[in-house]
Amino acid sequence: MxxxxxxxxxxxxxxxxxxxxxxxxxxxxxxxxxxxxxxxxxxxxxxxxxxxxxxxxxxxxxxxxxxxxxxNPASTLHSETCDLADLVNHAVLELNDFINFYGITISIAHSTVSLIVDANRDLVYQSVMISFEQFMGVLETGSTINVNIENNHIRISAPDKGFFAQKFEQTTDNWSNDLDIVLLKKTFEKFNIHFSINVIDSSSILTFG
Amino acid sequence: MNELLVKSQVTLFAHIVVQSDNSIQRLSEIYTEILFTKLVNSRVGKQQKNELKEIVRKHRSNQKPIDIDKICQDINKNSPIHHRLILLINLLEFGFFAQKNDILLTQANNLSEQIKSISELLRIPHQTFSLCSSFVSGKLFETDDRSGILIVKSKNPGIRGVHFVERGSLEGYFIFAYFKQTNSIFFKYFGKEPIQLNSKPVHPKTIYAFYSGSVLTLNGKPLLYYSRVIGQFKGLAEHESITLSLKNIQFQYSKSGFGLHHVCFTASSGEIIGVMGGSGVGKSTLFNLVNGTLKPLEGQILLNGVSYSDNLPAIQKLIGYVPQDDSLFENLTVFENLYFTARLALSNLSPEQTAELVNARLAEFGLYHIRNLRVGSSISRNISGGQRKRLNIVTEIIREPKLLLVDEPTSGLSSADSLRVMSLLKEQALAGRLVLVNIHQPSAEIYRLFDKILVLDQGGYMVFYGNPLEALKHFRLLAGHIDAEEVECTTCRNVKPDEIFDIIEEKQVDEFGQITEIRKISPVELSSHFTPDLSPELEHASLPGVISKKASPLRQLEVYIKRLTLSKLRDVEFFIFAFAIPVLLAGVIAVFSKYSYPSQDGGYIYIFYENYNIPIFFLTSIIASLFLGMIVTSDSIIRDANVNKREALLFLSQKAYFNSKVFFYFGLTIIQSFIYTAISVYILQLKGMFLQTWGVMLIMGFLGNVVGLMVSTLFKSLSAAYLIVPFLVIPQIILSGITIPFDRMNRHLSNPEYVPLIGLISPSMWGMEALLVYQFVNNDYEKHFFMVDMTESQNRINSQYLIPKIFQLIQDLQKNPDENIRLRYKKLILHGVSQLNIPLSTDLLDRSSEVRKLEILLNELQQKLQRQYSKALRDRDAIGNQLVSKLGGYDSLLHLKQQCTNKGVEDLTLSRKNIVAIQVVENKLVQTIDPVFKMPTSKWGRSHFLAPYKRIGNMWFSTYTFNVFVLGMLLCIAYILFLFNIFPRLLSRLAR
The missing domain is CATH 1.10.287 (Helix Hairpins)
Structure with missing residues (x-):
């Protein structure tokens, strides 16, 4: 482009x-x-x-x-150190209404480990929110989203038959069809936060960090 | 929100609008309407929106900016920091509202800068602003210090650094923000459940202030109390916090039958509990049970799981008790009152550190500006009632008690003072103490301050324990109110605590519609409607550490003496009494006693010898010293009763306290007796015995002091103490030996040879005898003649009265055949000859030859004594002549005699009133004249009244020395009885 x-x-x-x-x-x-x-x-x-x-x-x-x-190439984005693990917890709290609405459970394996990245906190926070929202959108009522912190990465997975991963694959001109997913991808790219999406045993797995 | 705040808030919005573009104006109008609709009602919402429009229009047309500095100055001048915080929250909420709605983030950032500058003008600390901003925007992740955030949810979200309270029944969640500087709590709820705050609906994502006493309910059931939230923020560590549990307490006074029934409650650190009820329902009894003064008949009182019966002293060290009555020293300043208590309770601090702490505490309680004012009495009102009460409270708080009991803190105070005092108590609870307040009828504002209330009904029945608003609901439901849930006014949040008592006291109506005296619901029935929550047993029973460390007994003594001295020296009435009374008494007694002799020239001349009133002066002086000593101390401990009651929980040394009284009053007595003696001795020209008179007065004063102090420990009322003083003093007049001579006393009490026992325990007898004998024996005239006078007297009495009396008795014995009468004569003869040191037995008197021998012996002795008598007279003349030549003439000697000897003293010491020299009393021949020349026969210190010497074994002592020693011993005994509190202990044992 x-x-x-x-x-x-x-x-x-x-x-x-x-x-x-x-x-x-x-x-x-x-x-x-x-x-x-x-x-x-x-x-x-x-x-x-x-x-x-x-x-x-x-x-x-x-x-x-x-x-x-x-x-916007002209805009300057403020960067600061932010803890991804902390933002995950905040995001899950803020999504409480939606969690209740969809009847989803989010299970976080709590850890004292911090995952520090240098990025724009608002953008990363929205990206984390988007991750959960996207999962919730494809999961059946009663499902559980598991969150683990391992090998300096955050791993979000849920038994969604791979629908979450598919969303990332649906593109037009190399752009995702979903505005939220674009924001997530571009944010992680912008701040060099590694992320990957896999499907194992009918479960999508988003790893970032 | 008052008018100033509403106006200021709208003007601040207007300021932001004027600085921004039109899109912000529209948003601010919407927000203003929302805000005031939420706070008051929709009418006010619209009204304030129009007000905002008008202000903006005016300033835009003038192109004149709003003077934001002046507005903030006005706010700062008139509004507490809590109100300023509310203004800031509204501004930030507005900013957040605008930020969300405004497309241009850059403008929104400009907006937040404006709000920040307003916050600075409102003197809100940066940290508070930062927390406030994150809380309002919802971006909690932006805050690094999260100690001011609490999340209440069904499951811990695991957010680092925040407090968490679990509420399993909750679908949504709460975020609370706590602002330390103002002790303010605000919260937001996220969810869709029917949450109520004090019976008013809570709207999601809306900010609410969470005031003291507030309760959040879900489906009508209590979900979260204020105390739980503040306790979490205060982070009361387990080892520092306390939990008080009363389990099924029963108590009954044995005499009246009043008491408490089935009292059950649990309260913890951080809570302020109001104990409410009418007069005589057992509120004070409950306090006495909690402070350990009374023991329950049944049930258990536990502090942190430790039973009162197991370790009461350790528990009592954690308790502070503020009685209803003042426990202050009226003549000490505000600072001194607190300082001395601190010195007693906090021995680990140096005087400088103590002063610093005291000043800090005074500032905290709003008393620093009056720190140098004397407290004064409740009538003089040097400081206000509210200030007195605050000082009472801080005096107890200075030693950091974990459990604070405050009896009727608002009694007699204005509503403003009451609220201030209660707010300070609330702060103490927030600081981690458990505060129990005994209160009669609290105002609505005060009622809201309580975290829980305990309502007691007649007969000591507990009828409610729990949240204050829940209490209103409980009683309204009991009374069948249709709007039982409407416990507070929806707009002003006003509540009616009186309603509880109205419902409790509601009377039945008879068939004619007349109100009867019978209550609708009896106390027993009322208590049956309430089931107390029984708290689970604590797993680990342990008491928290005691912060205060009491001073050593020596330090206590020092502090007590300083406190008492300062307090008394500043008491003008006491000062006058203490120093003017000796002057007046000396003046009055000495002047009245100063008899002037009519002289030849028709005038009057004062001749000491002729002043017959000297013995009366001695007696009056002794009685005055005793009285003065007693009267100044008899109220001393009673007046400290309230302070002592408060300080009892400090477990200070009672001996140090008592000794401080002894030291001070002995010091005072030294001065008083010196003044008295100096003036009276000068007026009466009592020569050569100033020190001796002062010595006796001093000991009498000391005895009076100690006895007065004992009286003060025995009685609770001042009037009783004052009334007992004359009762103790008047017998001293009778038992002095001169008003009623001992030989003319009731025969059952008197003793023919010695001072009777009743006289021996009378200090006035010892004092009188010491002074009279000293005056007679040691005056500058008699001292030259005393020994020869004594020889003369003894020889004269023995030869001229005793031996002839024995001769007469021998004759009577020989004439009388009656054996009983003969036996009596024999005893009299034996007693007579024993005084002449002639060995004889009764059997010998039956033999005429032995009687004859005795007669010969007595004849020879009589002649010998006559010769000695004549020699004594000659010796006396020789001494007289020597003195005449030494003094330069007979007139000088006469003058010396007139100046040094006294007729009144002589009459007593020589018993001139007695005509008969030897009197038969029972089976004894008793010498009734010249007692001052008669040597006592007892080896144990006993003697007749006015003997010149006393004998212990083979040692002889002058009467003055011996009597002063005995008085000293009496003083020691009295001191020991006082110091060990013997009489009050005996009385309480007898009472039991």
Whole structure:
């Protein structure tokens, strides 16, 4: 892809992010307001579902902007030391609603080991989130995602019949069809974080670190 | 949120908007409406949104920036740091809201810079800002120091550095943030469960302040208490924390029958527990059980699993007790009150370190600015009631007790003072102590401060123990309130603690609708509606270490003396009493006793000899010394009762405390008796016996001091102590030997030969005898004649009165045939001749030849004694002549006699009132005149009253020396009885 194409892509992503945020402005404000006003449990449940969708939408908007920034050669990304193992724990906590929603269990073999990389913390955090989200999207209710830290790498695996790995293979012009996956790949590439995807015994395995 | 804060908050939003573009304005309007709708209601939300619009419009049209410095200065001046923190959180939430919604991250970053600068203007520390920012944005991974973050979830997420509390029933999770500087806690909930905060719904992803006493519930069941959260943040280590457990405690006073029934509760470090109930329900009894003063009849009290019955002294060292009444020294300054306690309790600190600690504690309790003010009495009000109470509390806290018992801390205080005091107690709980507060009727604000409340009902029944808001719900449910769950006002968070007592005390109504005196629900029934949670047994029973290290007895003595001296010297009334009274007494007694003789020229002249009142002066002085010594000390320990009650848990040396009293009051007595003696001796011109008079007054004063101190340990009320003093002093007047002479006393109490036993235990007798005999024997005139006078007197009495009396008895014996009467005569004769050192037995008197021999012997002796008598008279004349020539004339000798001898003293010491020289008393011939010339016969120190010498074995002592020694011994005995607290112990044993 030449420089001109990349610039066009960046601009497109930026515009998508901007427009989606403009739409969200009209949604998130009233949702917040509604939360303060209603007490009916049924309405609150509806609001929660709406909220989950809004969160996804917000993520889409945010990640569009992040990807635009990441792809933009003119932008300078702030790098700092970050602990991948710590970010995994934070991501799992933040995804609690989705974990409950999909009925998935995430089993983390806790370790005191830190996996320090030099990268942009926001981007890496979003990438870790994306890893779990992608797994959750293809797993059946009741499945378990296992997380291990071994050989200075984080290993996320789940019995997904290889669907997670397939997502990484679906490309158009060498670009993944999923914006989140592009963000994950580009982030890891940008900050030289090694990652690999394998399928063993019908389970996809994502290793990075 | 008050008006200033609301206005400031909106103006700060406006400031950010004015600095930014239009997209931010729209977002800020939305956020303002959301914020105030959440905080108050939708009307206020809209109103504040319009207010924001107006401010922005005004400043944009003027092109004038908002003076942010002035706004922040106003906030800083009027708002505590906690309120500023709330402002910052709202600003950050707004920033986060805008950041999420604003497409241009660069602008959002600019926004966060603006908020940061406002935070600096609000004097919020950088670390607090950093935690606040991460908490609001949700990016906890950005924070390195995570000690201020707590996650509550069903399973530990394993995030490094954060606190975690497991709640298995929870699908979602909570994130709590704790700001040390302000002791503030905020939280956010993530999930969809029906969580309630103090019965109000909790909305996901919304920030809430988590105040003291708050409770989070899930499906109506308590999920998390404030105390649990703060305890986690405070990180109370297991070995430092304590758990108090009362298991099924039963107690009953034997006399009244009042007591406590089935009291069960468990409380831990970090909690503040309010013990509530009407008067006489057993609140104080409960405190006395917890501080170990009382023992339960049934049940067990445990501290960290260690039973009170197993190791009470060690447990009591961990307990601090603040009584309801002041336990302060009124005449000491605020600093001194605390400093002396610290010196007693913290011996491991140097005086400088102690002073530093005291100043720090005073600052912590808001008392530093009044540190040099005297505490004063509760009436004089040098410092306010609230300040007094705070000082009382800090005095106990200085030694770092783990369990703090505070009895009625808000009693008599204004609502503002009450709240301040309770807030300080709350801080103590937050610092890791377990605080139990006995409180009658707390205000709503105070009620909320409690982590748990224990409600006692009449008869000592425990009717509730648990969260304060749960208590309201519990009682409202019992009373059948339709809105039982609505325990607090939805807008102002107000609660009504009085409602609990209204429900408890609710009366039945009779068939006519009249309210009866019978309660709707009896205490027993009420207690049956509450089932206490029984805490599990602790696996390892061990007590935490004691931080304080009490001072050595010697150091305690030093501190006690300094404290007492400072306290008394600053007491103006005491000072006047202590130093003016001796002056006045000396003046009054000496002036009244100074009899002036009518002179030839029609005027009056003072001649010491003619002043018949000297013995009365001696007696009055002795009684005054005893009285003065007793009266200054009789209230001394009673007045310290509250301080002693508090310091009892320090286990200080009672002997050091008692000795400090002895040292101080003895010092005072030395000065008082010196002043008294100097003035009175000067007025009465009592020559040559200043030191001797002072010596007797001194010992009398000392005795009075010690007896007064004993009285002070025996009685609890001041009036009783003051009333007992005259009762102890008046017998001393009677038993002095001169108001009622011992030979004229009730015959059952008197003794014909010696001072009766009742007189021997009377200090006034020893003092009077010492002074009278010394005055008579050792005055500058008589000292030249005394020995010869004594010879003269003895020879005269024996030859002219005793021997003739024996002769008369021999004649009577020979005439009388009655054997019984004869036997009595024989005994009298034997007693008579024994005084003349003639050996004789009763049998011999039956033989006429032996009687004749005795008569001859007596005749010879009489003649010999007559000769000696004549010689003594001649010797006396010779001494007189020598003195005349030495002094330069007869007038000078007369003058000396008039100046040194005293008629009143002579009358007593020579018993001039007695006409008969030898009196028959029972089977004895008793000499009734010239006692001062009669040598005692007992080898054990006993003698007749006013004997010149006393004898122990073969050693002779002057009466003054001997009597002063005996007084010293009496003083020692009294001191030992006082020091070992003998009488109170005996009394308590008798009472038991």
């Amino acid at each position: 030449n420089q001109q194409d990349i610039s066009a892509q960046v601009e497109l992503l930026r515009r998508i992010g901007f427009e989606s945020r403009t739409l969200l402005n009209g949604i998130t404000g009233p949702i917040h307001l509604l939360r303060s006003m209603i007490s009916d449990p049924a309405l609150l449940e509806t609001l929660h579902i709406l909220d989950l969708s809004t969160v996804r939408f917000e993520k889409f908007s945010l990640r569009s902007q992040l990807l635009a920034n990441l792809l």
